[in-house]
Amino acid sequence: MSNEPLYNAIQSFYHRFLPFFKQNELSLVFTDERGKILFSKLLQQDNPAITSEKIFHLIPEDFLLQKQKIPDNTNQVFKGKIVNPELLDSLINWYYLVKPIQNNQGDILGFLFIFTTEQEFSQLLTSLIQPFANIIEEDVQNKELQMNLNISKDFFEIISKNSQDGILYLDKYAKVKYMNEMAGEILHVNPQQSIGQYVGNIVDFEPVILSVFKTKKGYVDREFIIHSPNWGTLHFIKTAIIVKDDCGHFAGVVDFFREISRVRKFVTSYIGAQAKFCFNDIIGDNKQLRECIRISRLAARSNSNVLILGETGTGKEMIAQAIHYEGNRRDGPFVTINCGAIPRELAESELFGYEPGSFTGADKKGRPGKFELAHGGTLFLDEIGELPLTLQMKLLRVIQERQIMRIGGIRQISFNVRIIAASNKDLQKEVQQGRFRNDLYHRINVIRINLPSLRNRKEDIPLLIDHLNRKLSNKLERDMPLISSSFVNPLLKYEFPGNVRELENIIERALNLCENNIINSQYLPKEIFDTQFIVEPSSMEENKRQHILNILAQTDWNLTKAAYKLNLSRPTLYHYLKKWNLSKQNYYTR
Ligand SMILES: Nc1ncnc2c1ncn2[C@@H]1O[C@H](COP(=O)(O)OP(=O)(O)OP(=O)(O)O)[C@@H](O)[C@H]1O
Ligand SMILES: [Mg+2]
Known part of the structure; x- marks a missing residue:
């Protein structure tokens, strides 16, 4: 913790009681909790003989041993006389009092020393040093409180101003205690003018938050679609938090709500x-x-x-x-x-x-x-x-x-x-x-x-092979191989029932199988040479059916493998099987 509140409190204390100290020829030293001098006013001008190190020896060990905390009921004032000239030669034979300064948790923040030459007066000081310390302690506490309050205020303002959620704080009578600007924007009301008003009176619909006042139960991320006569549909995700007072009684509700458009945007980027x-x-x-x-x-x-x-x-x-x-x-x-x-x-x-x-x-x-x-x-x-x-x-x-x-x-x-x-x-x-x-x-x-089929734009096949070779080599993180004409030529004659996707699969397969740097005809799948398959199918539908059947046969009706090869999802493949009444059994018993 910084010493600033303590230091400021000491300054103002000193100025307030200066006439008293002067009149009674008192010297004054304040240290931090480890005895380091924060402030000193000595009668004999500034005396270099007084150092933090020397003052430290005047702090009773009890106070130091207990480190930070001292219970309230112990005698917190320590009195003494300086007799050892090695300690503080300039103040030899002076009387002194030490009193710890504490915060309200009992932590020692520092020490107040008062020195006097008069023994009698030192007696009187015993009853004065306590209220002196209290004055300083109160001041420190107020300053700390103010500092914390300022931090909370800043923190609260940052949150409520920058929050993209509407925030609404209702007291136990459902009257608005606080509303941020976003809440005003979403609900189409003026936040300042809403303070103190019953929430049902500021919007033109029955506020859904009122249900929480009946159930006294909050909720997290619930979706609401509300019809406002003036503003149309209001659609948002809401979280309601119950506020309780010190005795645990219901004291209101804090309501956070987010417009659905923001939620959707997030979902879109997320998925x-x-x-x-x-x-x-x-x-x-x-x-x-x-x-x-x-x-x-x-x-x-x-x-x-x-x-x-x-x-x-x-x-x-x-x-x-x-x-x-x-x-x-x-x-x-x-x-x-x-x-x-x-x-x-x-x-x-x-x-x-x-x-x-x-x-x-x-x-x-x-x-x-x-x-x-x-x-x-x-x-x-x-x-x-x-x-x-x-x-x-x-x-x-x-x-x-x-x-x-x-x-x-x-x-x-x-x-x-x-x-x-x-x-x-x-x-x-x-x-x-x-x-x-x-x-x-x-x-x-x-x-x-109307997209043309690949068999109707065969002139694009070499271009596509080249493009797919580059794209897929990249995807597979391998060097791009050369493609021999023995690989390309049969493809130029092939009918491609699966069009570019099929060509893509043929190339990906070849890239996976090929261990050297040239892709030739040995890496073409068997069906390319299968003349039966090249026979023009009667319709697009039949075409697709044939292709699916072919792949199923190749994968021995392993649907996961077939779906992968066909670049279809399993449900889509199931759909086709159902539609055309295809099954392994039917197939082999045809
Ligand atoms: N003209 C093209 N240039 C490059 N790649 C293409 C071209 N046409 C299709 N592809 C590739 O072929 C694959 C299949 O394309 P897409 O998914 O768009 O086809 P589709 O017509 O929707 O097929 P389906 O009817 O089976 O769903 C994709 O991976 C795509 O990259
Ligand atoms: Mg598609």
């Missing part, structure tokens, strides 16, 4: 729901592909819905990400939902979220759906053709109204989301066959991008 691709990552000189990129660049500048069509592995997700990344929503989330991979019964809650306890198996706390999570950004509805018809209807309504209602909820939640949908199905055909709603098709088909 990495960010687009990673930009247009420069999309490789190819093919005319149709360049046209797709040109339209996509235009799409990035607008907010219109986009529909991306193309076979599996043609780069639909890449394009969707690039549109997000190079548009004005780039700082917002990029949220993907694979409509084909989520079980039918969960699809609705995934999209729209649910309120607490709305269906069995639902999380107790309730959860936001992808639409809410994508607020301010882009929602990528992948494989939209797989969405069940009933959900298509709900989706259409949500896209039109720009509002969602969680399952089991009673309030509409507005959102601002750009929608990009993708499908590897011919959606127009799906519409004709009654599997996809016409109105939804038109709603999402504002800007359409």
Whole structure:
């Protein structure tokens, strides 16, 4: 602890009692708790013979032994006479009194010495030194209190001013004791004018915090969606803390609340729901592909819905990400939902979220759906053709109204989301066959991008091989090998049912197998030479089915391995197996 409060207290004490000390010819020394002189006023001018070292010997050992603390009831005044000239020759035969100065915890802060030549007077001083010490002690304590108060005040101001949470302190009658600026901003009220007012009178809705006054139980991170007639939906995460008085009685509530937009922003950055691709990552000189990129660049500048069509592995997700990344929503989330991979019964809650306890198996706390999570950004509805018809209807309504209602909820939640949908199905055909709603098709088909399959842009294969070789060598942290024409030529004839993703897998496999610096035909997978496979499949769907079957056969129906090779998630693979009624047994007994 610094000696400053003590030193200041001594100064003011001395000036206050100067006439008394002068009149009675008293000398005065103050030391810190180890006897170092902080202040000394001696009658015989400043006498160099008085040093900290010498004064130290006048401090009774008891005080030093007890180091810091002295119980209240001990006799705290020590009296003596200086008889040893070696000690303090200039004050020989003087009488002295020593009194420790303590703080209110009983710690010794220093010592007060008073010297006098008069023995009688030294008796009188015994009763005076105690109140003197008290005056100094009180002063020190006040100064320390003031210092702590200032620290608390600064600390409190820093927290409440800079907090991105609204902070509201209500007394036991639910009247506002304190409100920070952020709370005022979130609740649309003036913090200063709210002080002393009943919380129900300052907002235009029934404050949810009032429930805490009934239950007397706080909570942590609870979500609330409130409708304010003047300000619309207020949506935040709240923590309520019960305040108790010294007797343990309920004395009020401190309420912290955070706007959901901040929570979402945090979640987005935390789970990495960010687009990673930009247009420069999309490789190819093919005319149709360049046209797709040109339209996509235009799409990035607008907010219109986009529909991306193309076979599996043609780069639909890449394009969707690039549109997000190079548009004005780039700082917002990029949220993907694979409509084909989520079980039918969960699809609705995934999209729209649910309120607490709305269906069995639902999380107790309730959860936001992808639409809410994508607020301010882009929602990528992948494989939209797989969405069940009933959900298509709900989706259409949500896209039109720009509002969602969680399952089991009673309030509409507005959102601002750009929608990009993708499908590897011919959606127009799906519409004709009654599997996809016409109105939804038109709603999402504002800007359409038709990605060419790799077999229709074979001229890009060498370019892609080169790009993927560089990209994947980098990823695998190895030197980039040379690629021989014996590796490239068969690929130029191959049909690529899995498109660029399949090419990517072929190259990654070769990079893993190749131990020297040249990749040649020996590192190509068997199916490239499998003429049967090159036979043009009748449809994209059949094409995909064949490819999946092939990989399953290669992996002996190990679904984890197959899913990895196919670059699909396991649920997606399951989905296809179910859809086409594929199983190991069926396969071998065909
Ligand atoms: N033009 C391209 N240039 C570079 N890489 C590409 C290109 N097109 C696709 N890819 C790569 O191929 C892989 C598959 O792309 P993406 O996931 O975008 O395909 P998709 O059309 O969404 O496929 P699916 O329908 O199976 O989901 C990605 O790893 C991507 O990097
Ligand atoms: Mg995809």
